[in-house]
Amino acid sequence: MTAGEKGLVVEGLCKRYGDHTAVDGVSFVLPPGGSLAIVGESGSGKTTTVRMLVGLERADGGTVRLDGHDRSARPRGREERLARARAVQMVFQDPYLSLDPRITVRGCLDEVLRLHTALDAAGRAARVADLLDRVGLGAREADALPRGLSGGQRQRVAIARALAVEPRVLVLDEAVAALDVSIQAQILDLLREIRREAGIGYLFVTHDLAVVRHVADDVLVLRSGTVVESGPVDRVLGSPEHPYTRLLLSSVPRRGWDPAEVTGRG
């Protein structure tokens, strides 16, 4: 425990698969209530990095501390494991795969509360109703199975489930990538509102630089497992220093865009 330290502090995180180094010395700080985007293309190590933060992968090196508590070592017992799970929650890309198809929305949220809180049945029911209201879902959706919901509604359920344990940090791994653009804007709005009210820190994993502009304070550009550039969003998107960041930015389609210039083909 490092006294007085606040936020999520990641230092020298490494992960190897055989000969391949997927994540190679990644360090960053997410202040409490801050919003950091991790951008990169496939194979950049962005997903592996956040999977280590939530404990889905074991790091081969480096440390992760949240509010001074070390999360890198194996947890001592069930209590500590649950406490760690509560502190950092994750929302995945595919709302079709991240929910159990046989459990209703109400049941899904209730299960999380039973595992992590001491609330009785009535207390849990009230909290489920609160959570659903918070993400803009009603009683009809509460009794529905995931297959009865649209993609946007399922992603709202995934967010409600993550919020149920009052996390300090929410990891959003391409959480809006699979949604229609009109629905994506709704979810981005919801996330902005939640962050303002609850002061949860966001770690946005995304390939979409236009989304980064609107959701993050800071951005980290990953390539082949290493950080090539990081800094405030306006600085990195406005005057990128690394050639790879410049390549990424010039690859984003927009009006008047000439892909031949990006790729150097005439």
Place this chain on the structure above:
Amino acid sequence: MNHSTPPPSARPSAPPPVLEIDGLELRLPAGRAARPILDGVSLTVRAGETVGLVGESGSGKSVACRSVLGLLPKGSLTAGQVRVNGADVLTMDRARLAALRAREVAMVFQDPRASVNPLRRVGDFLTEGLRASGTPAAEATARAGELLAAVGIRDPRGALRRHPHQFSGGMLQRVVIAAALAAEPALLVADEPTTALDVTTQAEVISILARLRAERGTGMLFVTHDLELASAICDRVYVMYAGRIVETRSTGELFDRPRHPYTAGLLACTPRIEAGAPAPRPIPGRPVSLAEAPPGCAFAARCAHAVARCTEETPALARHGEGLAACHRADEGIQL
């Protein structure tokens, strides 16, 4: 290959249309959908033109573009025509359809791994069509090598001997594009061809498609949900909602002055990367599912400009400015 005569209204300098979808209506058998999947869809692609078809899920954009190859949902009932070089695809027999797919229209789908046989070598995949149409094997192989070189694959000879799993997604999509071009089609239909690719790879693939269009005069129907991408590469754009075309005009006009509230809403909710760009503004509600058949304008329930008439009377697609829009209030000038 062109058997059509240009409509009298067309300017004499306009190249002939390679694709004309004319009043296409497509329904599923009773009980499977409450509304037609496509409802009076008309669109035109001329030689050398890139035409965008944009919309959200359930808008019918993929069904519309697949109809160009005669790929229709099972048991569906159609009305209207889909003419490629003047010949109606919907009335073609099997042999004629096979010829159409082999020589006149090529299609590139979103997921390249779903379009190639994983057990066969890339060379077999590329030369299959050529050999089927009578090209000798050695000549077909040489041609396949040239095609791979044209889409920027290094060591094309070696690539011909490899299997699909030995290629990355971006490289395999180039292979699929090479195969699509093998027969020098007049029309290329691309259904979200770069959606699954990384952004730098997307730029490379789009650059290849743009160059091929310029060199060969291929007409392209480009289906995408990505408005920024459509704005970057298309000459004209059609916007679909709930099975209908709700607006179409030249790309510059559409993005500067949309006349349909749905188009304006789509533009406002698309995150833009420029500094100081306004935050994406959501459209309330969600796209209309196939189980719903709202009366009047399908977008009325989500539209901030809707009036009583909008839920009673379906607006026709009519001329507003230099393009078409299907909105009762299109003339009033929408400020979103």
